[in-house]
Amino acid sequence: MAQPDILGQPGQGGPVPAGHRPGAGGARLRRRLRSLGGILLSLALTLLGLLLVTFVIGRIMPIDPVLKVVGERATQAQYDAAYQVMGLDKPIWQQFLRYMAEVLRGDFGRSISTGHAVAQDLLRVFPATLELAMLGTLIGVCVGVPLGVIAAARRGGWLDQIARVVALVGYSMPIFWLGLMGLLLFYGILGWVGGPGRQGIIHDGMVPTVTGLILVDSLMAGDWAAFRDAFSHIVLPASLLGYFSLAYISRMTRSFMLEQLSAEYVVTARVKGLSERRVIWTHAFRNILVPLITVIALSFGSLLEGSVLTEIVFSWPGIGQYITKALLAGDMNAVLGGTVVIGTCFVALNLLSDILYRLLDPRAR
C-alpha cells in the first residue's frame, strides 16, 4: 500500500510576490501571520471534516451501539436508559457536537473487545506502529534518496535501470504477501530473524516502558539481549516497509532531480567549473529538499497506513492490528478512534511539511 498520492502539492504555498525585498520587515511579518492563519484554518476544517466522516460512518453502521453496551438480555427500561445516557435521543447535530467534545477531550469511548478506554489502548499500541514506521522511513530515505539522485544524474545508466525495476516491483507487490514470503524465507527456512511479534517470550515485558519504542527503551535500560531480540523482530517488517518507502522516494527524487538538472542554473554552475558532484549535491539537490520533505512526510504517513497489513502478517501489536481486530469484532469505538488518530497523524504530517517548506525555501520566507 506504499503508494501515496501526492496530496500536498509541493510549492502550492505560493511564491512570494516579486516586489519582495529584504528589509520590508513589517509587511513580511503580517503576511507570514496571515499565511499561518490560513494554514491553521484549513487544518481546523480538515480535522472537522475528519470527525464528521467518522461520525457519519459510526451512525450508518448496522450495529446497534446501545445493544453492544447493555447486552442482549437487557430489559426495555435498561435499554431506554442507556439510549438516553448515550444521547441518542437528541437531534443529530447535538450528537455530533457531543462526539466532537468527547474526541477533543481525548475520549473515544470504551472498547468492547478489550474492556479498556480506547484512548488508553491507542496509547499502548501506537508506539509499536510508530517504531516500525520510523525505522521503515529511515531505510527508505537513506537508500531511496541517494538512489534517486544517482539515477537522475546517470539517466539511462545501469543504476537508473535497477532503480526503475526496484520501484516497479515495489509498486506492484502486495505488501502482505511479500511479508509472508519474507517470514517463510528469513525466519522459516534461514532462521536469520525473529519470528512474528515484537519480542521473544523471554523478553516480553521485561524492559521498563519509557518511550514505548522497545529499541530505545532497551538501550536506555542497558539490556543488550532485549535490544538484540527486539531488533531481530523488527528488522524484517521494517525492511519491508522501508522497501516500499524507498520505491516511492527514489522515484520522486529522480523525477525532481531530472527537473532541476535541466534548469539553467545548473548550466551556470557547470560554467563556473564546478565538479559534477558539487553541481548535483550543492546546487541541484538543495533545490529539491523542500518538495522532498513533503514526499518523505507522505511516505511516512503511508507507512502508518501500510502498517495495517504488515502488522497483521507479523502479528505486530500496533494500531493496524488493533483496528483490524476491532473491526472483525464489530467494536466500532475502537475502529473510529484508531481512524481518527491515524487521520490526525496525516493532517499533522501535512502541516509539518507545510511549515518546513516555509522555513527552508528562501522564496517562501
Place this chain on the structure above:
Amino acid sequence: MTPLLSVQNLRVGFPTRSGLFQAVRGVSFDLGRERLGVVGESGSGKSMTGRAILGLVRPPGRVTADRLDLDGEPILNLPESRMRRLRGARISMVMQDPKFSLNPVMTVGRQIAEGYRLHTGTSRAQARAKALEMLAAVQIHDPERVFDAYPHEVSGGMGQRVMIAMMLAPDPQVLIADEPTSALDVSVRNEVLRILDRLVSARGMGLIFISHDLNLVAQFCDRVLIMYAGRVVEELPARDLHAAKHPYTQGLLDSLPRLDRPVERLATLQRQAGWRDAPEEGTP
C-alpha cells in the same frame, strides 16, 4: 600573435530517431581581444556554438572540430577534469535570464564566491572580499546587502549584473555572452551593456556576444558573424553591416523598421534552402 580563441570547422550533432541532427555545421572563426557579435534566428546554432566551446554539450550530443584552441592550446574534447579547470577560470559565459540562471536557494554572495574560491583556492574571507569588490565593480551600490540576498530578491537588471560579477570574478580571458540582455527591460539594457563593455575592455578580454538583435550587435560589437542553419553565412566588420552582401543578412536588415527610411510594409524574411549548404562568404 595567436588569437585568444580559434575555431575551425566546429560541428555539433545530436542523434534523433530520424538520423543525426546537425545543430552546428562547420563554424570557423578567430577571436582576439575584441567584441565579436554572433547573430542569427533562434535555432541557427549560435547558442549551441557557445556551449560547444565551453564543452557543455552533454551526451548523446557530439562535438567535432578541426581546431578548437584557447590561447594556442587545444581544448576540444578534453577530459572533463581538465576542462573544469579551464571553465570559469579562463573561459566563461553569461546567460540569458538571471531569473533562471541563478540558483534560487543560494545567496548571491555565495554563488559569486563559490567559483572564485574554486579556481584561486583562497580563504572564505578573501573570496567574500572579492565578491563584494566584484559587486561594486558592476555598480551595485549596496554590495553588502546584495551579497546576502537571494536571487528572487533582486531585480532582473541587478541579477544580470550579479551574473556578470560572478563570471568575471576569476578573471577569464574569454567571455561568451548568450543573449545577455534579451530578458531585461529596455530601460536597464543599456546600463548592463555598458558595464559589460567597460569590464571586458578594461581587462583586455575577448567577448563573444550572441544575440538575435542585429541593431544591438551593430552598435556594440567590432565584428559580426551572421549564422543561418548551423553555419556562418557572412562575416563582416560591424560598421559595414549595412553593406552586407549575403541575401540572408540583407533580409534580416530589411525586416527591421528604420526611422530614417520608413517603408509602408516591412519585408518578410525570405529563406532559401540553398543557403544551408552554400560555402560561407567572407571566411577563407
Place this chain on the structure above:
Amino acid sequence: MTEMTTRAWLLSDAPQTRRQARLGALYQGWLTFRANRLAMVGLAILVLLVLVAAFAPWIAPQNPFAQDLAQRLQPPSASHWLGTDALGRDILSRLIHGSRVTLFIVGTVALIAPVIGLFVGTVAGFAGGWVDQVLMRITDIFLAFPKLILALAFVAALGPGIGNAVLALAVTSWPPYARLARAETLTIRRADYIAAARLQGAGPLRLLIGHVWPLCVSSLIVRAALDMAGIILSAAGLGFLGLGAQPPMPEWGAMISDGRSYILDFWWVAAMPGLAIFVVSLAFNLLGDGLRDVLDPKEGPR
C-alpha cells in the same frame, strides 16, 4: 502497397485534415509505445488476463469450489499444477476464476471513481466562487485521509462483501481525479471557443457536458490506467483482511489470507495467489509507464 501509403499518410509532416493530424498523432504515440518492450509485455499480460477471465469455466481444469479433503494441501504436481488448498480445492482453477473477481473490482472502481471525480472537479472548476471552495475543501478532507484506513472504516460500517469493498475503494479514490478534472477545467474555461459557444447562447450545463467533459476525459483515462495497480493492491488488501469478497469466492487476496496459517509448511497456498496479484499489477504498472512515456517523454529513460 496500401499498407505503405496508409503509413505514409499517417506519418505525413503536413496533414491535410484535422482527422489525419489526430490519427497521425495517435499512430506516432503507438509507435513510441510499441518501441517500449516492457509496456508491450504489460499489454500482453493484460490481454491474456481478460481472455482467461472471459473463458474461465472452459480453461479451469477443475471446479474452483469443489472440495476434496483427501487431497488437501497437496504440493504442485501433474494433477494439480499449483497444488491444492486447505480444503483440497485446486489452486490453479481458483486463480483462473479469481481473475474475474479482480477484473470486476478494478473495472468497477476505475469506472466509478473517475466519474465522481469528473463531476466534482468540473463543476467546481466551471462554477468557481463558493461552489469551488466548498467542493475543493471536501476533496481536500478526503485527500487528507489515509485511503486504506478510510476504506476499512467504510467496509466496517457497511459490512464486509465485495460490493461494499468496491464502493469503499471508489469513495476513497475519487479525490485525485477531482483535482485533475478541476485543473483541466480551469484551463478549458478560459479558451476562446468556450467564449464563442457562450456567445451563441449555450447554457452552462450544455457547455459543461458538451465542451468541458469530452476534453477532460482523456487525461482522466490515463490517470485511471496508472491507478489500476494501486486499486488491485488495495482490493487484495481488503480481501486479505477478510473485508472484501467473502468465502468461498476465489478472491486472490482472501486466498493469501487462507494460506497464511500454513505458510511455513505449505508455502504454495499463499505464494501462488500473491504471484498472480504481483504479475497483474506489474502489468498495469508497465502499461501505465508506457502510456506516460508516450504522453510525457520527459520522465522516462532515454
